[in-house]
Amino acid sequence: MVEALRVGTIGAGYFARFHHEAWHRLGHTRMTAICDTDRLKATEAAAPSGAKVYVDAAEMLDSAKLDIVDIATPPATHLPLVEAAVKHSPAMIVCQKPLAPSLAEAEQLVACAEAAGVPLVVHENFRFQPWYKEAKRIIGLGRLGDLYGITFRLRPGDGQGPEAYLERQPYFQKMDRFLVHETAIHFIDTFRYLMGEVAAVSADLRRINPAIAGEDAGIIQFRFADDTRGLFDGNRLADHIADNPRLTMGEMWLEGAAGVLRLDGDGALWFKRHHGPEIEHEFRWTPRGFAGDSVAALQRHVIDHLRNDKPLVNTGREYLRNIEIEQAVYRSNAEGRWVEV
Numbered sequence: 001m002v003e004a005l006r007v008g009t010i011g012a013g014y015f016a017r018f019h020h021e022a023w024h025r026l027g028h029t030r031m032t033a034i035c036d037t038d039r040l041k042a043t044e045a046a047a048p049s050g051a052k053v054y055v056d057a058a059e060m061l062d063s064a065k066l067d068i069v070d071i072a073t074p075p076a077t078h079l080p081l082v083e084a085a086v087k088h089s090p091a092m093i094v095c096q097k098p099l100a101p102s103l104a105e106a107e108q109l110v111a112c113a114e115a116a117g118v119p120l121v122v123h124e125n126f127r128f129q130p131w132y133k134e135a136k137r138i139i140g141l142g143r144l145g146d147l148y149g150i151t152f153r154l155r156p157g158d159g160q161g162p163e164a165y166l167e168r169q170p171y172f173q174k175m176d177r178f179l180v181h182e183t184a185i186h187f188i189d190t191f192r193y194l195m196g197e198v199a200a201v202s203a204d205l206r207r208i209n210p211a212i213a214g215e216d217a218g219i220i221q222f223r224f225a226d227d228t229r230g231l232f233d234g235n236r237l238a239d240h241i242a243d244n245p246r247l248t249m250g251e252m253w254l255e256g257a258a259g260v261l262r263l264d265g266d267g268a269l270w271f272k273r274h275h276g277p278e279i280e281h282e283f284r285w286t287p288r289g290f291a292g293d294s295v296a297a298l299q300r301h302v303i304d305h306l307r308n309d310k311p312l313v314n315t316g317r318e319y320l321r322n323i324e325i326e327q328a329v330y331r332s333n334a335e336g337r338w339v340e341v
Helices: 016-025 039-046 057-063 075-086 103-116 130-141 170-174 179-195 294-308 316-335
Strands: 005-010 029-035 052-054 068-071 092-096 120-123 147-154 198-206 217-224 229-235 250-256 259-263 269-273 278-281
Touching: 005 016, 005 057, 005 294, 016 029, 016 039, 016 294, 029 039, 029 057, 039 052, 052 057, 057 075, 068 075, 075 092, 075 103, 092 294, 103 120, 103 316, 120 294, 120 316, 130 179, 130 250, 130 259, 130 269, 147 179, 179 198, 179 217, 179 229, 179 316, 198 316, 259 278
Parallel strands: 005 029, 005 068, 029 052, 068 092, 092 120, 147 229
Antiparallel strands: 147 250, 198 217, 217 229, 250 259, 259 269, 269 278
């Protein structure tokens, strides 16, 4: 029998719980250690798996002998944690997005892992959400014909009032760059996954809620390398039709010469053939974990690479392109013009 991969997670906050739960139930892995500066949070997170609890990341890395180091902490902590982790030569580091507060720091983080010969994957799980995987398959089948463009309306409805974000991720309120750096970065990656490479962007961003430091609404236009177009219309204060507004966080339209594919707020896909009626496109996904079990899907992807040598996506080096596009978005907003990437 092949020995289970030993996993240690740094972070026991709101989103880290999805990491812990998925690692615990996936085959071929064993939750060995969980670290958080808040011992109570770490203890609660470790209870289902029996993982050892740490409050100091260096101590965990020194003693736990991990195969996979999973970093699920705020962005400003990522570089020092990766620097500490590579000294122990794990088989893989998985690091949550945003990868770092700036492009320069993200490049330093990636270079650090590469210099140590440690594979680094960014935990960017949106492209692993089942509706986007199915949309990618439909595009590949040619059902939409020649693509015209993609539109996403982000409407999670969680950003109103002085208490916005405090219950789940309070550091959101203090981020100088918020909507794009924390949220739209998901859709930069997803748009590239579905449509191909981005050539230029144009952005108009604004802050609506005075309780937060950064922007919480805005419109971003994308011009892709094949001259198709994309539109991201984000507003974290408004909501949309959904049983759970945070499941998909909004609605998507993929338009082509042969038809339109629409994603609704409940994770259903609808196909409308050109000049035809809209009908639901039947596909299955699991209502478990985060957003169609996308956290587990990403982690399974990492396991498949380590166990079966399957190629990786969203390596640290590849992910730098998303951050370059993010920087171009902010530059476009500041300068009021299209910016080539």
